[in-house]
Amino acid sequence: MNMHGRPPLTGDFAQLDKIIAKMGGLAEQQLDLAFVALERRDPKLAEQVIGSDREIDALERDVEALTLAMIARLRPDETGLRHILGTMRIASDLERIGDLGKNMGKRALAIAAEQRPPILIGGLRHMVELALGQLKDVLDAYTARDAERAYAVWADDANIDAMYNSLFRELLTYMMEDPRSIGISTHLLFGAKNIERVGDHTTNIAETVYFLVTGSELAPDRPKLDETSTTLIMKDKS
Amino acid sequence: MNMHGRPPLTGDFAQLDKIIAKMGGLAEQQLDLAFVALERRDPKLAEQVIGSDREIDALERDVEALTLAMIARLRPDETGLRHILGTMRIASDLERIGDLGKNMGKRALAIAAEQRPPILIGGLRHMVELALGQLKDVLDAYTARDAERAYAVWADDANIDAMYNSLFRELLTYMMEDPRSIGISTHLLFGAKNIERVGDHTTNIAETVYFLVTGSELAPDRPKLDETSTTLIMKDKS
Numbered sequence: 191m192n193m194h195g196r197p198p199l200t201g202d203f204a205q206l207d208k209i210i211a212k213m214g215g216l217a218e219q220q221l222d223l224a225f226v227a228l229e230r231r232d233p234k235l236a237e238q239v240i241g242s243d244r245e246i247d248a249l250e251r252d253v254e255a256l257t258l259a260m261i262a263r264l265r266p267d268e269t270g271l272r273h274i275l276g277t278m279r280i281a282s283d284l285e286r287i288g289d290l291g292k293n294m295g296k297r298a299l300a301i302a303a304e305q306r307p308p309i310l311i312g313g314l315r316h317m318v319e320l321a322l323g324q325l326k327d328v329l330d331a332y333t334a335r336d337a338e339r340a341y342a343v344w345a346d347d348a349n350i351d352a353m354y355n356s357l358f359r360e361l362l363t364y365m366m367e368d369p370r371s372i373g374i375s376t377h378l379l380f381g382a383k384n385i386e387r388v389g390d391h392t393t394n395i396a397e398t399v400y401f402l403v404t405g406s407e408l409a410p411d412r413p414k415l416d417e418t419s420t421t422l423i424m425k426d427k428s
Numbered sequence: 429m430n431m432h433g434r435p436p437l438t439g440d441f442a443q444l445d446k447i448i449a450k451m452g453g454l455a456e457q458q459l460d461l462a463f464v465a466l467e468r469r470d471p472k473l474a475e476q477v478i479g480s481d482r483e484i485d486a487l488e489r490d491v492e493a494l495t496l497a498m499i500a501r502l503r504p505d506e507t508g509l510r511h512i513l514g515t516m517r518i519a520s521d522l523e524r525i526g527d528l529g530k531n532m533g534k535r536a537l538a539i540a541a542e543q544r545p546p547i548l549i550g551g552l553r554h555m556v557e558l559a560l561g562q563l564k565d566v567l568d569a570y571t572a573r574d575a576e577r578a579y580a581v582w583a584d585d586a587n588i589d590a591m592y593n594s595l596f597r598e599l600l601t602y603m604m605e606d607p608r609s610i611g612i613s614t615h616l617l618f619g620a621k622n623i624e625r626v627g628d629h630t631t632n633i634a635e636t637v638y639f640l641v642t643g644s645e646l647a648p649d650r651p652k653l654d655e656t657s658t659t660l661i662m663k664d665k666s
Binding site for chain 1: 489496499500503505506509510513516520531534535538600603604607608610611614615617618621645656657
């Protein structure tokens, strides 16, 4: 399940991997910078993040065009087809991660002029760091065609979900105690949700890599630990 | 751009359309029932919605298996390939819509025991109705391979976004005025976000149908009117 014994990719397949690596790097960077813009309340950086999402979108279109051409031209066998379609799917998840980074950038812009002290930003930073680590791991797993590593990423998403749950509760409690913080807290709430969704897309990529390497699916029901949709914390407090 | 002159689909292509129609019907039903469960605070209905998401997931896997087999077996030309890959993409958007319905179901379950009067539920109902109408239209556009109709759906998503913006502001204001409503309001806030995302997936499907019929892309930058990520309503009120 690792690179040993795997012949190096050539031609279109190598080109496809190169575009994915570039998309992945950009998606990581977007997410990182969006959070920095949010933390530092830097509207200029936020604008930059929002603008550079186009680059990822353009790369996704490149992947689509290339994969279509490859299927038509190479008439790939089942393994090749699995590779090509898997890559198309990974590109689509990376594009969504870019969108989520862009959305964080917009939130950074919205609260840039806010004078209130940052609340619970440490919790959000922790989530972003974990999400970035997972994303980096899954991209490495793709490059190395390493199913075990993809599986590890897939299993670890529960950590991001757990952090999201606890941050969600803290933010809600904070809003209750200081209603004037509701505006900024809501942006952080949706920001945390964005990161949780980045985790979900990373998990999708892990599933795709696993399938691409092994030909079999990971269990369809990943343990899903985002409990916030079934939480009504206020009931105990009102 | 309509059915006139188009020969009826046969074999695998007909089968593919049949699965998509079934998925689409289920996704509509999920969304509808999830909202009813939320509105009526019906935990039993909510559980049912949550459970039946598996059916849509299974159909997506059917679509994937069939499309892979079709590409390998039929060696389709460019038009056929566009059709097959487009359908795969539509199935993926429908699966996501099912997930969003399931998430609404979980929120319905969370607030089922809540005694507080429902707030702003009329606004949410209006959003759901609009989203369901759009979803129905885009599925019809797919069945009829009607690019104009797909374009109309694509352009109309701005309406859902506008409703989401106004509901978002109202809910935030409500939370400010009555902090004890923060728990339930947050669920409605995320519920509204779910519907807004259903609208985005419907728009994706419209883009795919347009591409599938015409071979050319709709403009990559759809006018995106969800302004909530750049809104900080509280600044005027605190």
